[in-house]
Amino acid sequence: MNDAGKNLKDVRKRRGLTQSELANASGVSLSTIRKLEQGDRATARMETLRALAAALRVTTMRLVNGPKTEGPTTGTEERWEAVRRALERPPVSSELDDEPPTVAGVQKTLNDSLPLFTQDRFEDLSSALPAMLRDADALGPEGRGVRVRLLQLAGWLMVQTRQFGTAELALQRALDDAADRMEGAATVNTKCWLLLRQGELEKALELAVKWADETEPRISRATPAELSTWGWMLLRVSAAAVRNEQQGQATDALRLAKGAAVMLGREYAPENDFLRTFGPTTVKLKTAENASVTDRPDVVLRLAQHVPTYALKPTSNNRNRHYLDVADAHAKTGDYAEAFDRLSQIQRSSPEWLPNQSYARTVMKRIAEGRRTLTTEMRDMATAIHLEL
Structure with missing residues (x-):
């Protein structure tokens, strides 16, 4: 048995749950749980581990045997x-x-x-x-x-x-x-994202918390650049915490980030750095992202109605990522046509970006599994994003 499967079995038994009860509580299929615990599957998607961790009331990393990454x-x-x-x-x-x-x-x-x-x-x-x-x-x-x-x-x-x-x-x-500290924080912002993509949730959280503390400005005289830098560190705290099933910390960090965005009153890019653009719209995007991570597609779709995506550049760190969240929400609620339309929209605007997103493959797989037949366009999409059907 691999360590992830052993951890799952140990925690499940300590909680007094059968495999069937855990399947019902988590929404993860009974067959997946059995395969993990028996060692027939070496790993699972982070989304699956997060759902299991939430049902078992432990952090996601408690179940993980090292980071789970796709190269x-x-x-x-x-x-x-x-x-x-x-x-x-x-x-x-x-x-x-x-x-x-x-x-x-x-x-x-x-x-x-x-x-x-x-x-x-x-x-x-x-x-x-x-x-x-x-x-x-x-x-x-x-x-x-x-x-x-x-x-x-x-x-x-x-x-x-x-x-x-x-x-x-x-x-x-x-x-x-x-x-200086501000220039360092701009790098750490991306470093936290790197750790999140690698599945290193606790390391990402620790780094983000450290730099959020170090960059917290005096609110009464904070500059836009300071608010933007601090706000992004808070968003990284929230992103790591929500993925590690630490909901309270995720909510608190997002609330503080919203306060910083309200003080800014607009989207602001320090020194015209598009990667660090921060403001009310960015916080809305990340709020929807957190809802997607916690498997609340209805909330994602509701929040998406209030995101002014027409004013955003279609870069991967804002609108395209948000459209993937929206596409996933449509797929989870059974609206496969709308989900595919969103994927197609991303492909038209950023055809070189989309194939690098494992999230896009997850969404397309949901669509393929939910439909009786696939159109030629859907099969072409699967090929373009390296998904084997």
Whole structure:
């Protein structure tokens, strides 16, 4: 029996529940519980473990034998190999006939390339980013600011594409080079997301709580940048806590984040950093996300009616992620046509982003299991997101 199955069986017996009673309480099928406890299944989706943990009144990580992660899709590591090499190798001297890079030149290149990041144009970025990273490294100490920004963006892209080891490298380099607490927090924000994607819920929670405490401003004189930074740390606390079945802490953190957003009164991006955009709409998105994690599709759909997604850029950290929550809610409530429409909407706006989302495969699998027949478009979607039907 694997440790996850053993943990499940031990806790279930201490609670005095039969397998059938646990299935009824959690909504997880009896066959899945039996397979886990008998060792016929080596692991389970985090969603399944969370449901079991909630029914057993323990944290999700109490049942988990190490993080449960899904790696990059086929061909991803090859596409981004040049980026990985640029992150790993120390800077080299320019050739004699090369013009050395300048801070202004690298900064302009970064600014010009930002649409590639906001539009999730992964193929273009995998080609452009290596040279940008090498040039930033060659700048030396005077290029610290632009180098940190590039490392943050590289780490974010590696998390997006589930290349977690390379993400860790980029983010640690960014954190080591950070000049102050606010710049460090921008990196930690993504580091918490990395830990969440890896299933390291307790580590994510501990890190987010630490930095939420460190970045908490004096409310009476807090700047928009300080409120935004603190608000995002609180959202990471809430995200980790809700996934680890610590509902009280998740609710408290979300309440504080809402207060920070109310003080801002609008969506605010420190130094035009789209990754750190925070405000009332962002809090609404994360409130819906928490409802999705706790399997309340009706709440997700109700909240979605009040989210002004028309005002958001279709980047993976806001509207697209929210649309996945909405698609999942429709699939869970049996509205498979609407669920597929949402997936199609994401695919049209971010065709390179969607195949990297295991969540998209979960939603498409629900649709496939709920319908008697699949349309040609649905089968094409499954192929595009690497789901075997």
